[in-house]
Amino acid sequence: LDPCTELETRGGVWRFDANKTNQSFSPAGRxxxxxxxAEGFAIDATGRVFVTQHGRDQLHTNWPELYKPEQEATLPAEVLLLLKQNGDYGWPECYYDAFLQKLVLAPEYAGDGGKTIGVCANKVGPVAVFPAHWAPNAMVLYDKTQFPERYQGGVFIAFHGSWNRAPYAQGGYxxxxxxxxxxHxxxxxxxxxxxxxxxxxxxxxxxxxxxxxxxxGDGSLYxxxxxxxxxxxxxxxxxxxxAAPNVAACPSAAAPAGDIVEQPAQPPEGTHPDAGKAATAALPIPEGATRERVELGERIYRGQVGGAACTGCHGDSGQGTPLGPALTGKNWLWSDGSYAGIKKTIIEGVSQPKKYRSPMPAMGGxxxxxxxxxxLAAYVWSLGHRGSSSRN
Known part of the structure; x- marks a missing residue:
């Protein structure tokens, strides 16, 4: 979507005053x-705020006509950002291509695999870049004196490790x-x-x-x-x-993917490739759909197809979370629970939730x-009608 409604409530950093109470979350505080x-945060003595950003995933999976299989492993780079007041760092319109050394237009916004820059020319670029999918989960600024002087004023970053560089070698950890x-x-x-x-x-x-x-406090790193x-x-x-020790430099963010060493990735991380198959086979099918359509919907729900994982807000089995309602009961907040009604809600999204704190962007963003x-609507309908007669 353009403009992206996600940016009204997420996809950014909000500022609050630690000396005040009863503050409200609003666009004015962004x-x-x-x-x-933005997973890792570090603030230096001058008040500069640095954050690490996890890059997006599955460019080849979702746009095979634009990206080669090896680009699934090498794009986009993970980045370190220096935050500026009112700075716009590009998501979701842009991602950083370390091979081209610039922000380029994302395929959802008429991007063509890195050739077009478009609005990305006006976005703020990174301070440093790292290999794709390494997952920078934490960061800390080193301002102590136990370590040699060369470390002072720099940042340590914990990379949780990749899952979707497969079938090429994983990285990070x-x-x-x-x-x-x-x-800089x-x-x-x-x-x-x-x-x-x-x-x-x-x-x-x-x-x-x-x-x-x-x-x-003694300068040790934990x-x-x-x-x-x-x-x-x-x-x-x-x-x-x-003297500075002989250290191993990080691999270049523009290094090739390397040799194929394992089976292709099974996204999202933590989901078994066969997860849900047995349960899906037993689900009822709405009128006008097929078993194959329900199975495809289950894969979309889990983020394996289409790039819109629903599990984060609705739970891995539709049981609901504090962010989003359960999809397994008879009470529907935004439709009558019909196949057509569920499709309409997915297409339009929910910008002002009635009971839950997380808006749902149109088509999950x-x-x-x-x-x-x-x-996806067929699968969600099936979750809500589990136990009813199945049309095979």
């Missing part, structure tokens, strides 16, 4: 916009150091700590995955792991004036085809 999944000089990068990032994943870097086989960072709940403490033993909308 500090910066156009940011997709490490902690990197990005040197900064004021408001002063060199390529370096691998600071690695080996968390163990023998295999993949979501299913990784022994540990870095997910959080903190700097202790790294949390969300696989087995460990916390690592990294300390420096040596002279503060020691994706550009679904009419057939995909019908399939």
């Amino acid at each position: 500090f910066a916009t156009g940011i997709r999944n 490490n902690v990197v150091f990005q040197p900064l000089d004021g408001d 990068a002063s060199g390529q990032c370096e691998i600071f700590a690695d080996g968390f994943a163990g023998a295999v870097k993949s979501p299913a086989k990784a022994a540990h995955r870095p997910s959080g960072l903190a700097v202790g 790294v949390s792991d969300d696989i087995r709940g460990r916390i690592y403490r990294i300390v420096y033993r040596g002279s503060p004036d020691a 994706a550009q679904l085809t009419p057939d995909q909308v019908s399939a």
